[in-house]
Amino acid sequence: RKHIQIAIDGPSGAGKSTMAKIVAKKLGIMYLDTGAMYRAVALKAIKSGIDTKDGDALAEMVKDIDLRIVYENGAQKVLLDGEDVTEEIRTPAVTVGSSNVAVNPAVREKMVELQQKIAKENSVVMDGRDIGTHVLPNADVKIFLTASIEERAKRRYEELREKGMLKQTFEELKKEMEYRDINDSTRSHSPLKKADDAILLDTTGFSLEEAAKVVLNIIKSRL
Numbered sequence: 001r002k003h004i005q006i007a008i009d010g011p012s013g014a015g016k017s018t019m020a021k022i023v024a025k026k027l028g029i030m031y032l033d034t035g036a037m038y039r040a041v042a043l044k045a046i047k048s049g050i051d052t053k054d055g056d057a058l059a060e061m062v063k064d065i066d067l068r069i070v071y072e073n074g075a076q077k078v079l080l081d082g083e084d085v086t087e088e089i090r091t092p093a094v095t096v097g098s099s100n101v102a103v104n105p106a107v108r109e110k111m112v113e114l115q116q117k118i119a120k121e122n123s124v125v126m127d128g129r130d131i132g133t134h135v136l137p138n139a140d141v142k143i144f145l146t147a148s149i150e151e152r153a154k155r156r157y158e159e160l161r162e163k164g165m166l167k168q169t170f171e172e173l174k175k176e177m178e179y180r181d182i183n184d185s186t187r188s189h190s191p192l193k194k195a196d197d198a199i200l201l202d203t204t205g206f207s208l209e210e211a212a213k214v215v216l217n218i219i220k221s222r223l
C-alpha cells in the first residue's frame, strides 16, 4: 500500500479531532472527520422528517445521499445535497441524531464505503469510533484516545463556548455524552471499541499539547 493510514478512535470529547488535525498537519496528509458524515446523515433525516431511529426509512434515504467532503484552506467542509452544512451539523439535535443513525447497518455500510474510497486515494488520518476495528483494519498506526466523562464534558463545553456555539448547560452536555457513549458502545454493528492492536491513551489530566506530544511520538516510532 502506498498511502499512510492513521486511525484515531475513542468516545466523544476525548480530543480526537484536535489530535487528528495536529497529526495531519505535521505529516502533511489529509484529515477525515468521519463523525461529520454521520452527523450529515442525521441532519438529512431531520430535514426530511425522518425519525433518526427509523431503520427502514434511513436505509432508503442513504441509498442516493449526496454527501461530499471537501477541503478549503485545509479545513474540512461537509456538503449535503450540494449545500455547505459544516456548521449546521454541530447542533445538539443533530449530535444526538448522529448517534441514533449510526446504529443503522445500511447507514454504516454506506459511510464506510465512502471512507475507504478516500483512504484508497489519499494518505489519511481518520478519527471516529470504528476506524481501527472496521474501516482501516490494517492502518499503520491505531490510537484509542479516551478521558474521564467529567473531563471530556468539560473540554467539549469549553470548546463550544469559545466558538460561540454553546446551546446546552454543562449537565445537559454531559448527559448527551453519556447517552452517546452507551449507544455507540452497545450497538451491534461495529461498536465503539479499542482495536486489539490500538495503543490506549487516557488523556485525563493532560493538556492537549501534552497529549499531542505523546501521540506524535507514538506515530513517529511506528511509521
Ligand code: C5P
Pocket: 012, 034, 035, 036, 038, 039, 098, 099, 100, 102, 127, 128, 129, 130, 131, 180, 184
Ligand atoms: O465524532 P462525532 O462526535 O462527531 O460523531 C458523531 C456520532 O457519529 C457519534 O456519536 C457516533 O455515534 C457516530 N460515529 C460512528 N462512527 C464513526 C464516527 C462517528 O458511529 N466512525
